[in-house]
């Protein structure tokens with residue numbers, strides 16, 4: 206799949222089949238993630254494939270009405286950033302990690318894998334961080350759900366270019 210196709214075809218997916226993504230494929234995606242631009246090559250990102258035991262713990266910790274959201278897809282990857290002391294570096298590292306997440310989403314799309322960038326609300330709760338052994342100096346950035354969509358996804362329209370783009374003299 207060419208890059209432009211992958212950019213346009215990537216869609217936030219909420220309903221997945223039970224078919225998991227092999228850990229070897231997730232490793233490929235993570236390897237592509239770290240080719241994102243990264244000022245001073247700080248490699249600030251951390252990626253954790255959430256296994257069955259950790260998933261069960263997150264489901265247990267989640268409030269009743271959120272439990273289903275934890276297990277949207279059969280495969281989940283937790284992405285975090287190591288928080289630097291310096292504010293500029295902190296911002297740059299966070300932005301680099303967001304770029305790394307997008308690499309994963311696009312590389313997944315190119316492989317025919319559907320995805321969902323979810324805010325790490327449940328994973329960010331103190332008991333979850335404790336259970337998953339997330340060090341205090343890491344900020345959670347995303348839970349990336351990976352799998353195969355069961356149905357068509359809505360395609361939220363984008364802005365007219367005239368609204369978001371201008372050419373400066």
Ligand SMILES: Cc1cc2nc3c(=O)[nH]c(=O)nc-3n(C[C@H](O)[C@H](O)[C@H](O)COP(=O)(O)O)c2cc1C
Pocket residue numbers: 215216217218322323324325359360361
């Ligand atoms: C930082 C970030 C956090 C997001 N968190 C959530 C989330 O928690 N729940 C959700 O439904 N969508 C979340 N999304 C996905 C957006 O809702 C989605 O990208 C948007 O609706 C556009 O749809 P598309 O991805 O199919 O183009 C998140 C996206 C980003 C970039």
